[in-house]
Amino acid sequence: ERILREGQAYAMSRAVELAKIELSDHQTATVELIRTAIGIRIAEQVQRSAFEHLIRPELDQVMAQIEEALEVAQITAPTVDHVVLTGGSCLIPEFRKRVKQKFPEQKIIQANVSSAVVEGLAAYAREIWG
Secondary structure, eight states: OHHHHTTOHHHHHHHHHHHHHHHTTSSEEEEEEEEGGGTEEEEEEEEHHHHHHHTHHHHHHHHHHHHHHHHHTTOOGGGOOOEEEOSGGGGOHHHHHHHHHHSOGGGEEEOOTTTHHHHHHHHHHHHHHO
């Protein structure tokens, strides 16, 4: 509540995002928001395993969407030529593990995390509007 009242919601959101990114490469990360002038001092360590437990429902939803996409396309995982991972969440180790379990490793391609979505949208826009 105090974070909201003091106008620190964005800063807190950013601190959480930075910790999430850190957990992609490390087993622990710290969510840190220190604003001494207004008396806010948060420094909480988060374990990757706890984070993965928290996001399990979202990961389950993503995998269900992959299953649905395969069904709609009337194909099976072994017939997919390659899987392109993009976006920051594709760096989450548990997500990568699940994708690798679903698709053979040689079929997984890591796109540029920071720009692939934008590049795809630009290509789609060129296709539509020339």
